[in-house]
Amino acid sequence: MKGLGFHELNISRELLEAIKMMGFEEPTPVQALSIPPALREEDVMAQAQTGTGKTAAFGIPIVQRCNGSSRPFALVLSPTRELAIQIAEELNKIGLTKRIKALPVYGGQSIDRQIRALRGRVNIIVGTPGRLLDHIQRGTIELNSVRVVVLDEADEMLNMGFIDDIEKILSHTPKDRQTMLFSATIPAEIERMARRYMKRPTRITVDPKSLVVSSVRQVFYEVRHEDKLKALARLIDSEDPYLTLVFCHTKREVDEVSRRLQQMGYLAGAIHGDFTQAHRETVMRKFRSRAIDILVATDVAARGIDIPDVSHVINYSIPQNPDSYVHRIGRTGRAGRSGIAITFITPREYRQLRLIERATKTRILKAELPTKQQVLKARKEELLEDLREILQEGDYTGAQDLMETLTGEYIAQEVALAAIKLLLSYIDIDDEPDNGDLSYTRLFMNIGRREELRPSDLVRFISDSAGIDVKYIGHISIKENFSFIEVSEVVVEKVLSALDRKSYKGRRLAVQRARR
Ligand code: ADP
Numbered sequence: 001m002k003g004l005g006f007h008e009l010n011i012s013r014e015l016l017e018a019i020k021m022m023g024f025e026e027p028t029p030v031q032a033l034s035i036p037p038a039l040r041e042e043d044v045m046a047q048a049q050t051g052t053g054k055t056a057a058f059g060i061p062i063v064q065r066c067n068g069s070s071r072p073f074a075l076v077l078s079p080t081r082e083l084a085i086q087i088a089e090e091l092n093k094i095g096l097t098k099r100i101k102a103l104p105v106y107g108g109q110s111i112d113r114q115i116r117a118l119r120g121r122v123n124i125i126v127g128t129p130g131r132l133l134d135h136i137q138r139g140t141i142e143l144n145s146v147r148v149v150v151l152d153e154a155d156e157m158l159n160m161g162f163i164d165d166i167e168k169i170l171s172h173t174p175k176d177r178q179t180m181l182f183s184a185t186i187p188a189e190i191e192r193m194a195r196r197y198m199k200r201p202t203r204i205t206v207d208p209k210s211l212v213v214s215s216v217r218q219v220f221y222e223v224r225h226e227d228k229l230k231a232l233a234r235l236i237d238s239e240d241p242y243l244t245l246v247f248c249h250t251k252r253e254v255d256e257v258s259r260r261l262q263q264m265g266y267l268a269g270a271i272h273g274d275f276t277q278a279h280r281e282t283v284m285r286k287f288r289s290r291a292i293d294i295l296v297a298t299d300v301a302a303r304g305i306d307i308p309d310v311s312h313v314i315n316y317s318i319p320q321n322p323d324s325y326v327h328r329i330g331r332t333g334r335a336g337r338s339g340i341a342i343t344f345i346t347p348r349e350y351r352q353l354r355l356i357e358r359a360t361k362t363r364i365l366k367a368e369l370p371t372k373q374q375v376l377k378a379r380k381e382e383l384l385e386d387l388r389e390i391l392q393e394g395d396y397t398g399a400q401d402l403m404e405t406l407t408g409e410y411i412a413q414e415v416a417l418a419a420i421k422l423l424l425s426y427i428d429i430d431d432e433p434d435n436g437d438l439s440y441t442r443l444f445m446n447i448g449r450r451e452e453l454r455p456s457d458l459v460r461f462i463s464d465s466a467g468i469d470v471k472y473i474g475h476i477s478i479k480e481n482f483s484f485i486e487v488s489e490v491v492v493e494k495v496l497s498a499l500d501r502k503s504y505k506g507r508r509l510a511v512q513r514a515r516r
């Protein structure tokens with residue numbers, strides 16, 4: 001599909017103009033494949049990963065086909081309010097030259113205001129299922145003029161339990177409508193819906209080999225649960241991200257992580273379903289403008305959000321399923337930019353990681369947390385940069401008073417050295433534990449309760465045999481015939497070679513890494 005320009009897709013001059021104003025140079029694959037059948041009024045069912053431009057893939061043909069009458073021509077269903085707002089914004093841009101108007105309609109906003117807006121000229125309604133049904137039941141939305149229905153992020157709507165609502169809404173639209181479905185993944189239930197509600201759809205699949213865009217570098221860190229916050233802070237310090245999106249498993253975890261980050265002095269915000277719409281919008285606006293540069297969120301709250309500048313996605317908790325991983329990772333590496341996706345896993349979560357790798361057909365590489373020394377080095381370099389900048393500008397307002405006092409007692413070079421030493425004490429991280437405490441490897445051993453092994457025996461046996469401090473030994477779990485034992489990354493080789501060919505109570509030991 002490469003090489004096909006927008007002008008080769010039967011797009012009108014008016015729309016080509018709007019597309020140019022949006023800064024789109026050439027169509028993405030899903031656009032090149034979807035626009036022609038959509039313009040021919042065929043049903044379309046397209047699967048493409050997040051960030052591939054699905055909005056314009058249905059937005060361009062809808063706006064082009066739209067007759068501009070005052071009654072709604074198209075209806076777009078979206079899983080979340082944030083996404084509905086975003087889609088409507090994009091549709092209004094596409095519709096700018098043709099004066100086609102899209103209106104987002106979502107829960108959380110005053111329904112009276114929406115009713116008033118719906119009385120005006122609206123060509124495309126973009127709504128969340130619940131609120132749309134509400135309007136249909138109140139008779140404040142009339143859908144019999146609708147010619148096109150789009151189910152956007154269909155898999156998400158399915159995950160959020162909107163299937164019944166969607167079916168009800170569809171039943172209020174004309175049977176001879178055009179139906180389009182866009183989704184990052186096509187689970188069986190979506191297939192079933194497509195069979196029931198679509199007419200021989202043209203199927204489009206983009207890049208089925210890997211569900212994750214190649215511009216995203218994917219790594220994982222093995223981190224014990226209780227060390228995750230420290231690991232997060234260390235990563236942010238060493239990676240110096242532009243904007244970071246941190247995903248947590250639960251609302252409580254979102255609250256906890258964002259609060260602790262704020263306490264540590266990071267500019268962090270949080271969104272999840274318990275916050276009011278107004279609050280969520282404020283937080284999103286701050287994140288977009290970089291007034292905060294870390295946003296902690298649940299899957300649901302961050303769904304579909306398009307912020308092109310997210311440089312780092314961090315899975316503070318590993319996603320529950322591969323689809324969720326794909327969606328989260330899709331928040332970075334948007335519009336061809338490069339991004340980094342980082343996943344924290346505890347030693348027990350290797351299986352889940354492999355499952356994600358298999359389902360998404362990608363490799364997630366293991367990475368080591370930066371050491372204290374590396375973080376310190378990075379901070380020193382930043383400090384140098386900052387100092388150089390001040391020296392370059394030569395503006396010492398506010399500093400002169402103290403300098404004069406001190407140079408009355410010491411020579412200038414000494415004063416400068418003392419000031420730098422003081423600055424260094426601020427960036428020092430001596431009070432943080434080294435990686436030994438952060439990164440553990442789980443080992444498997446072929447001795448267990450059968451050998452009357454108790455945790456304290458095992459700790460002593462290992463620390464004696466390998467000559468290591470007990471602080472390097474983490475969780476121990478003793479089963480009937482074998483045991484799992486966590487040892488710090490920094491001593492794991494030592495432990496492995498020390499125990500190799502050793503015996504315990506007459507039993508020849510076999511020890512190996514427990515991963516995979
Ligand atoms: P999806 O719905 O597939 O997740 P979006 O429609 O939200 O993706 O698009 C992702 C980003 O890419 C948006 O910022 C959008 O404006 C931009 N985009 C879409 N199409 C193009 C294109 N042809 N060229 C450049 N940028 C594009």
Ligand code: MG
Binds near residue numbers: 054055304
């Ligand atoms: Mg989308």
